Structures are given as C-alpha cells and as structure tokens.
Amino acid sequence: SQQGEEDPQALSIQEGENATMNCSYKTSINNLQWYRQNSGRGLVHLILIRSNEREKHSGRLRVTLDTSKKSSSLLITASRAADTASYFCATGGNNRLAFGKGNQVVVIP
Amino acid sequence: GAVVSQHPSRVICKSGTSVKIECRSLDFQATTMFWYRQFPKQSLMLMATSNEGSKATYEQGVEKDKFLINHASLTLSTLTVTSAHPEDSSFYICSARATGYSNQPQHFGDGTRLSIL
Numbered sequence: 001s002q003q004g005e006e007d008p009q010a011l012s013i014q015e016g017e018n019a020t021m022n023c024s025y026k027t028s029i030n031n032l033q034w035y036r037q038n039s040g041r042g043l044v045h046l047i048l049i050r051s052n053e054r055e056k057h058s059g060r061l062r063v064t065l066d067t068s069k070k071s072s073s074l075l076i077t078a079s080r081a082a083d084t085a086s087y088f089c090a091t092g093g094n095n096r097l098a099f100g101k102g103n104q105v106v107v108i109p
Numbered sequence: 110g111a112v113v114s115q116h117p118s119r120v121i122c123k124s125g126t127s128v129k130i131e132c133r134s135l136d137f138q139a140t141t142m143f144w145y146r147q148f149p150k151q152s153l154m155l156m157a158t159s160n161e162g163s164k165a166t167y168e169q170g171v172e173k174d175k176f177l178i179n180h181a182s183l184t185l186s187t188l189t190v191t192s193a194h195p196e197d198s199s200f201y202i203c204s205a206r207a208t209g210y211s212n213q214p215q216h217f218g219d220g221t222r223l224s225i226l
Contacts, residue, residue, distance in 0.1 A: 033214060035217075040200075040220070040222065041219050041220060042113075042115070042202050042204075042217035042218050042219040042220050043153070043202070043204075043217040044217070045214040045215070045216075048214060088152060088153070095158070096155055096158070096168075097143070097153075097155065097215065098155070099152045099153045099154075100152060101151070101152050102150075102151075102152055104150075
C-alpha cells in the first residue's frame with residue numbers, strides 16, 4: 001500500500017500569505033520527508049522529521065508530525081512567488097520511498 | 110551540495126525505438142540509485158532500485174525486460190526503455206543516495222520527459 005498520501009490540494013494564495021498542506025500515511029514510520037518539485041523538474045529535499053519529533057523548523061518551513069493520527073503538515077510562512085511548486089511528503093526511510101499525491105501551490109505575486 | 114545529473118532532459122522518438130537515460134552522481138559515490146516514473150499531475154512511483162555491481166530490484170508490476178537497468182559504476186546508472194510505445198511516455202526521474210550515508214536524503218536528477226510518437 002502506498003504511504004504518504006496527502007489530501008490532494010491545489011492551493012492558490014497571495015504572496016506573503018501562509019500555505020498549509022497536509023499528509024497522511026498508513027503504517028508506522030521512522031521518519032517522514034517533504035520534497036518540493038518545480039514544474040518539469042526533479043525533487044528537492046526540504047525537511048525530514050523523525051518519528052519521535054513533533055515539530056521541526058527550517059527557515060520559513062514548519063513541519064508537524066502526529067504519529068497517533070498518522071499525519072503531517074507542512075507550513076510555508078510568508079510565501080513568495082518562487083514557492084510555486086508541487087509539494088510531496090514521503091515515507092519509507094531512504095530505501096523504498098513512497099510518495100503522496102502532492103499538493104500544487106501557486107503563489108500569486 | 111550533492112548533485113545528480115540526468116540526461117537527456119527530453120526525448121521524442123518513434124514507437125519501437127529503444128531509449129537510454131543516464132543518471133550520474135557528480136560529486137559523490139552512489140552504491141544505490143533509484144528510478145521513478147511520474148505521470149502528469151501524479152506522484153512518483155518507484156520502478157526499481159539500482160545496485161552497483163548487481164542486478165536491479167524491480168517493483169511489482171514493472172517489467173524488467175522492458176526497463177533495463179545497468180549500474181556499472183559508483184557514479185552511473187542507466188535506464189533503457191526497450192522498444193518504447195506511446196504508453197511508455199512519461200516523466201522518468203532518478204535519485205541517488207551517497208554510499209555510507211543511508212540516513213541522508215536521496216538526491217534527485219531533473220528528470221527525463223519521454224514522448225513516444
């Protein structure tokens with residue numbers, strides 16, 4: 001079964017606003033990762049949160065993890081036009097990564 | 110930072126052609142590389158795990174004779190789509206993990222868009 005299935009969303013927000021997207025998964029995990037994909041490009045690793053962590057920050061990114069609900073959220077604060085991309089969560093450690101469906105975020109300048 | 114180069118970035122060819130895609134780790138050695146396939150507006154699906162010096166491990170439902178993988182060196186893995194047909198048209202992405210750094214994230218190439226006419 002595929003892990004890391006976030007609610008498929010297409011977000012369209014104004015520059016400066018915050019963008020929040022969610023991810024749910026099905027089985028137990030050691031960690032969960034978030035990736036960004038610009039249109040027609042490969043994936044860029046954003047952040048990894050371990051199963052014993054509840055929240056993690058990296059610059060304008062804030063990730064939360066609720067292992068009891070098997071869910072994670074990614075918050076991008078003060079969004080910029082350059083944040084326009086698809087965002088995927090992934091589980092499975094660094095072997096057989098399983099990606100979710102992705103959230104497409106459009107930041108309007 | 111770690112860089113993975115994927116070539117070519119785009120291929121358009123006739124049905125029946127075999128297409129080879131290269132994935133190179135430019136500044137690190139990668140015992141293991143991964144090949145993914147992505148359809149428009151969909152997620153990445155792992156096709157196979159490429160292991161240097163040994164046979165690739167294919168995911169269920171992926172034809173190994175259709176998608177030939179060779180990982181002959183610690184910096185290069187190739188995916189050959191044999192006798193490609195229109196249904197093989199997709200975005201193919203590779204990733205690599207630095208040898209000895211199993212806790213580090215995978216580094217992705219920029220993908221190859223394959224269009225079979």
